[in-house]
Amino acid sequence: MRNFSYLLVGTFFGIVLYKSEAASWFRIYEMFQFDAFHMYGIIGSAVVLGILFVQWVKRSKAKSFKGNDITISEKKKTFVANAIGGILFGLGWALAGACPGPMYTLVGAGFLPVLIVLLGALLGTFVYGLLKSKLPH
Incomplete structure (x- = not known):
């Protein structure tokens, strides 16, 4: 049942990405050319909502779907x-015209050439997993 709720949330997220045109290559191109505010508005809204949600979780001692406490640990601040x-993320985003979330949305919308980009993202993640222990902390 829990997996079904994840599927529903993911489907809703994909519909929002598609309908808001956040998965549109043209909108992403506009953003990187500084021609339109559309994507900056979407990203800014997501950042503000993320900050509010994290603060709510920290202050309310919220529980997860499993009933466990949600802990948000502090991350190391490593600038380099x-x-x-x-x-690397920005270059991939600019070259592919999609970041990870919209890649799945585009595949679901029938843009099958994005499968090549998705395969590259998965391969990059796999290579990072292999090299992570060898990278400086």
Whole structure:
């Protein structure tokens, strides 16, 4: 039953991405050209909602779907690692015209060439998993 709720949330998220045009290559291109506010508005809304949700979880001692306490641990603040990761993510996003969430949405909408991009993202994640222990912390 829990997996079904995840499927419903994921389907809803995909519909929102598609209807808001967040999965549109044209909208992403507009954003990187600084031609339109559309994507910045979506991303800004997500950041604000994320901040509010994290603060709510921290202050209300919220429980997970399983009934366990939700813990949000502090992350290491490593500028170099974040800068390199951000640059790689941004380059991939600009080249592919989609970040990970919209890739699934685009495949679901019938844009099958995105499967190549999705395969590349999965391969990159796999390679990172292999190299993670060898990377400086």
